[in-house]
Amino acid sequence: MAVTLEVVDVGKDFLIPIIDRVSFTVEAGEFVCLLGPNGCGKTTLLRIIGGLEPPTRGRVVLGGHRVGVVFQEDRLLPWLTVRKNVELVLKPVGLGPTERRETAARYLGMAGLAGFEDYYPGRVSGGMRQRAAIARALAVEPDVLLMDEPFGALDAQNRRIMQREVRRIWRETGRTIVFVTHSIEEAVEIGTTLIMLSARPARIRELIRNDGRVERAKLVDDLNTIIMEEVERQQGGRLA
Amino acid sequence: MLPSPRSVLIGLVEVVRSGEVWTHTAASLFRIVFGFGAAVVVSVLMGLGAFLSRAVRTVVQDALAVLNSTSVFVWIVISLIWFGLSNWAPIFTTFMITLPVVASNLVEGVAGVDRRLLEMGDVYRLSGGEKFTAIVIPSTVPYLIAGMKVGFGLALKVSVVAEIFGVTTGIGYIMNYSREILATQMVFAWALVMILVMMATDKLVFDAAARRLTRWR
Numbered sequence: 001m002a003v004t005l006e007v008v009d010v011g012k013d014f015l016i017p018i019i020d021r022v023s024f025t026v027e028a029g030e031f032v033c034l035l036g037p038n039g040c041g042k043t044t045l046l047r048i049i050g051g052l053e054p055p056t057r058g059r060v061v062l063g064g065h066r067v068g069v070v071f072q073e074d075r076l077l078p079w080l081t082v083r084k085n086v087e088l089v090l091k092p093v094g095l096g097p098t099e100r101r102e103t104a105a106r107y108l109g110m111a112g113l114a115g116f117e118d119y120y121p122g123r124v125s126g127g128m129r130q131r132a133a134i135a136r137a138l139a140v141e142p143d144v145l146l147m148d149e150p151f152g153a154l155d156a157q158n159r160r161i162m163q164r165e166v167r168r169i170w171r172e173t174g175r176t177i178v179f180v181t182h183s184i185e186e187a188v189e190i191g192t193t194l195i196m197l198s199a200r201p202a203r204i205r206e207l208i209r210n211d212g213r214v215e216r217a218k219l220v221d222d223l224n225t226i227i228m229e230e231v232e233r234q235q236g237g238r239l240a
Numbered sequence: 241m242l243p244s245p246r247s248v249l250i251g252l253v254e255v256v257r258s259g260e261v262w263t264h265t266a267a268s269l270f271r272i273v274f275g276f277g278a279a280v281v282v283s284v285l286m287g288l289g290a291f292l293s294r295a296v297r298t299v300v301q302d303a304l305a306v307l308n309s310t311s312v313f314v315w316i317v318i319s320l321i322w323f324g325l326s327n328w329a330p331i332f333t334t335f336m337i338t339l340p341v342v343a344s345n346l347v348e349g350v351a352g353v354d355r356r357l358l359e360m361g362d363v364y365r366l367s368g369g370e371k372f373t374a375i376v377i378p379s380t381v382p383y384l385i386a387g388m389k390v391g392f393g394l395a396l397k398v399s400v401v402a403e404i405f406g407v408t409t410g411i412g413y414i415m416n417y418s419r420e421i422l423a424t425q426m427v428f429a430w431a432l433v434m435i436l437v438m439m440a441t442d443k444l445v446f447d448a449a450a451r452r453l454t455r456w457r
Contacts, residue, residue: 001286036353067363075360079378088374089364110374140364 004028004176009058010048018044020201021058026178028063032172033191034180035223037230043148043200043205046056047179049178050146062144066093066139070150074129076121082108082132083117086139092141098182103139110169111135127158128237134166140175147179150233151186163190184223188216196226199234243425253427257330260414261433265337267409268399269437271327275334276395280388283343287384290349291376300347305341316402325406338391342384349383350376381453396438 012019017155018041026032034042047053049060050067076085086104095103108117111131121129130150137145147166151159167190172175181187187194188210196206206226210219255261286304290297312333319332351374361371403412411430417428 018385021351048448050363052363068358069363071244071360073356075356077357079321079454088370089366090368091370093366122456 002028004030004063005049005178006044006061007049007151009059010045010055010060011057012041012044012048012053013056017201019048019055019221020203022197022202023058023205024195024202024207026176028176029174031167031177031190031192032179033187034193034206035182035184035194035227036195036197036202037199037227037234040197040200040230041198042182045197045202046146046148046178046180049144064143066140066142068128068140068142068145070133070137070145070147072149072152074121074126076122076129076132078121078135081118081120082113082124082237083120085132086136089136089140095181104135107135107139108132110138110172127154127162130162131165132152134169134205138169138175141143142175144176144178147177149180149182159186165189184227186222188219193218194223196223197229205230241266241424243424243428245351247425248318248428248432251423251425252432254343255426255429255433260355262429264411264414267413267434268396268403268411271330271399271403271410272334272392272395275331276338276392278331279335279339279342279391279395280384281429282339283387284345284384287346287380289351290347292381297347297351300343304340304344304347306414308344310336310400312337312398316405320329320405327372327405327407330399330410330412334399337398338395341394342387342391344443345383349380350429353379376451382450385446385450385453389450392441392446393438396434399449400434419447 003163007022007024007026010022011017011018011127022045024185032209034045036042045052047158049062050069052069075086076082080088083101083104086108087100090100090103105114105117107112111134113128113131113135116128120211121132124132131155134150136148150166151162154162163186166177167180169175170190179187179191191210194206194208194210194225198205206223208214208219208223214222287298290300303429315333316329317337319329323329323332357375357379358371361375366374400412400415403410405417407413411434415427415430418424418430
């Protein structure tokens with residue numbers, strides 16, 4: 001399979017080193033989950049991949065140049081309807097008005113928002129706003145779809161529903177996804193590749209193919225053990 | 241000494257019937273439209289500058305703080321020295337007094353544009369113009385309207401004061417004239433006209449515009 005995303009020796013300092021040195025490659029169609037203890041630089045790494053922040057060291061090679069990002073917040077424009085929000089990002093892609101409308105409708109439908117196209121974001125639930133943000137990110141048909149704890153603000157029930165939805169959308173579209181989460185259960189549930197980062201400064205602690213060969217419950221246990229080790233190491237380091 | 245409400249009402253009916261009310265209200269509004277209109281235009285330019293450069297924003301904010309703490313009377317005296325007894329005194333005074341109100345609102349709105357939304361615009365490669373029309377304008381327009389609403393009320397009050405000097409039309413002139421001929425009931429009648437004009441523009445212009453532009457709320 002074609003390599004779609006290559007992270008080469010990426011490091012980042014903000015006064016202190018946040019990311020030490022991280023390298024990995026992602027093949028087209030993979031669903032990568034980035035895991036790690038709180039504050040280890042997961043979000044920073046994702047922002048570097050998305051080009052929102054320059055790395056201090058190393059480089060990111062993207063197969064194409066189009067990215068879609070789903071942030072922790074929906075980041076919809078409250079003064080535009082859900083449909084107009086999606087159509088807006090299709091202008092730079094170069095689609096005409098009719099195509100924009102059709103594409104927006106198609107992806108809003110895929111995200112389960114058929115019938116809600118003409119609502120303003122303030123009039124729908126948080127889960128639906130996040131669905132709209134996902135539809136917007138998919139609509140530009142990105143080479144890689146980046147998701148930064150997109151369900152962090154949702155309640156447990158909505159969260160589970162959205163995880164299943166994202167997994168379904170991933171299967172339907174075959175997009176490459178890099179998904180940041182602090183929930184091990186979530187990562188094991190939806191990811192095909194799990195990358196566990198170490199405590200700050202981040203390195204790759206573990207890279208696991210989640211192909212079903214290891215039982216899920218055991219995988220969750222193992223990853224929990226690793227994350228606790230990392231947290232302890234970080235706290236020990238701070239005391240020393 | 242207070243005139244009876246009856247005599248005030250009779251006076252009001254009189255000036256409406258004679259058409260005098262339109263002459264003076266129109267004269268005052270004409271000056272306001274110039275002074276206040278110019279203030280809005282300059283405010284928008286300042287807002288634009290503040291959006292494009294942080295240094296400009298700081299300079300504009302400091303300048304507005306100075307203007308904000310300058311008394312109406314200072315501008316009236318200065319404009320009398322510069323422009324003499326003419327239409328320009330009330331126009332200039334209105335401009336100088338309403339500018340800091342409208343502009344500081346707008347600059348605050350510009351500073352408050354959600355950076356996260358602009359970053360979203362970057363992710364999807366919106367052009368500068370697209371970001372400006374889709375993100376910056378909609379988030380600052382409510383601030384502009386709020387500033388204009390306060391500014392217009394202020395414009396009416398201030399230009400009326402400036403009309404005491406050197407002009408022979410306008411609500412301020414006629415109020416002062418009524419005082420001189422001891423027609424106190426007419427001072428009250430004209431004060432009523434002023435209040436009505438202010439309430440009407442508030443409801444019919446600014447509130448209506450605000451409602452129209454923030455339908456999404």
